[in-house]
Amino acid sequence: xxxxxxxxxxxxxxxxxxxxxxxxxxxxxxxxxxxxxxxxxxxxxxxxxxxxxxxxxxxxxxxxxxxxxxxxxxxxxxxxxxxxxxxxxxxxxxxxxxxxxxxxxxxxxxxxxxx
Numbered sequence: 001x002x003x004x005x006x007x008x009x010x011x012x013x014x015x016x017x018x019x020x021x022x023x024x025x026x027x028x029x030x031x032x033x034x035x036x037x038x039x040x041x042x043x044x045x046x047x048x049x050x051x052x053x054x055x056x057x058x059x060x061x062x063x064x065x066x067x068x069x070x071x072x073x074x075x076x077x078x079x080x081x082x083x084x085x086x087x088x089x090x091x092x093x094x095x096x097x098x099x100x101x102x103x104x105x106x107x108x109x110x111x112x113x114x115x
């Protein structure tokens with residue numbers, strides 16, 4: 001692996017060739033919702049700028065602590081969601097940055113909701 005100019009890395013997730021990554025969960029509490037913190041690291045050798053992090057629906061929200069990451073610097077991405085239904089859950093999140101290979105990463109969220 002050769003590091004590119006600026007490269008976004010999501011801890012514990014694989015980003016496929018189309019720029020998609022998947023998170024799957026079991027037993028998400030439906031009435032309370034759920035939150036998760038992911039670490040984003042710039043594994044490149046130039047500054048990474050995260051322009052926008054956006055949920056795919058009204059039930060998914062995301063916040064990022066730092067929008068500029070120097071090489072080898074990390075930040076936390078906080079994802080919160082509250083499913084509308086008490087069955088299966090599916091949503092998405094997009095991360096826009098100056099990553100040369102994946103300027104837009106789609107994070108797909110899947111899970112089963114508990115009553």
